[in-house]
Amino acid sequence: MPPRILVTYATKHETTQEIADAIVATLREEGLDADALPAGRVASVADYDAVVIGSPLYMGKILKEAKQFVDHFADALQEKPVAAFAVGMSCKDLTDENRRKVESAMGPITGRIPIRGEMGMFAGRMNPSYIPVLGFFMHYDEAKTEDARDWGAIRAWAGRLPAALGIAVPPLPA
Ligand SMILES: Cc1cc2nc3c(=O)[nH]c(=O)nc-3n(C[C@H](O)[C@H](O)[C@H](O)COP(=O)(O)O)c2cc1C
Numbered sequence: 001m002p003p004r005i006l007v008t009y010a011t012k013h014e015t016t017q018e019i020a021d022a023i024v025a026t027l028r029e030e031g032l033d034a035d036a037l038p039a040g041r042v043a044s045v046a047d048y049d050a051v052v053i054g055s056p057l058y059m060g061k062i063l064k065e066a067k068q069f070v071d072h073f074a075d076a077l078q079e080k081p082v083a084a085f086a087v088g089m090s091c092k093d094l095t096d097e098n099r100r101k102v103e104s105a106m107g108p109i110t111g112r113i114p115i116r117g118e119m120g121m122f123a124g125r126m127n128p129s130y131i132p133v134l135g136f137f138m139h140y141d142e143a144k145t146e147d148a149r150d151w152g153a154i155r156a157w158a159g160r161l162p163a164a165l166g167i168a169v170p171p172l173p174a
Pocket residue numbers: 010011012013014015016017056057058059060061087088089090091123124125126127130131
């Protein structure tokens with residue numbers, strides 16, 4: 001049986017879910033067994049050899065589902081290799097200041113459990129309709145979506161995950 005990795009995420013508008021799906025696809029290409037599951041739907045982490053947690057940032061904070069996941073499974077997660085990624089428009093331009101803000105927003109995760117490897121910091125997707133008051137005053141078709149996700153960077157980070165997590169990649173079939 002190949003090692004099994006859980007990629008769990010919080011999301012409001014599916015941007016982070018699609019990033020989690022891309023991470024899972026990359027891990028599967030490496031021959032690993034990986035599942036993407038919303039943080040609120042994980043019943044147990046016992047069957048996984050490693051866990052990856054992702055959350056978008058809203059008003060400088062991670063979503064409560066990600067925090068609740070970490071709080072709920074804190075003890076079990078101490079025993080496993082864990083990696084984390086943040087999604088936010090501030091990750092488009094990772095200045096030292098933006099990096100510090102993202103690190104601080106991820107504090108409820110990184111302050112609770114040890115994180116392996118570099119934290120993923122991925123630019124997300126933005127649409128004015130995501131902001132309740134703005135969305136109310138704009139017609140849907142004039143609300144321009146900016147999708148700043150860098151799929152190459154996301155897949156490259158995912159490709160480095162097995163080494164960061166200390167998970168052995170199964171040899172390719174001859
Ligand atoms: C109301 C609101 C607040 C936001 N606050 C932040 C923020 O503090 N930092 C940041 O980097 N991005 C921020 N964003 C951008 C979101 O993180 C981005 O849209 C992300 O892709 C949303 O992910 P989701 O679709 O998985 O919920 C904000 C977006 C909205 C709509």
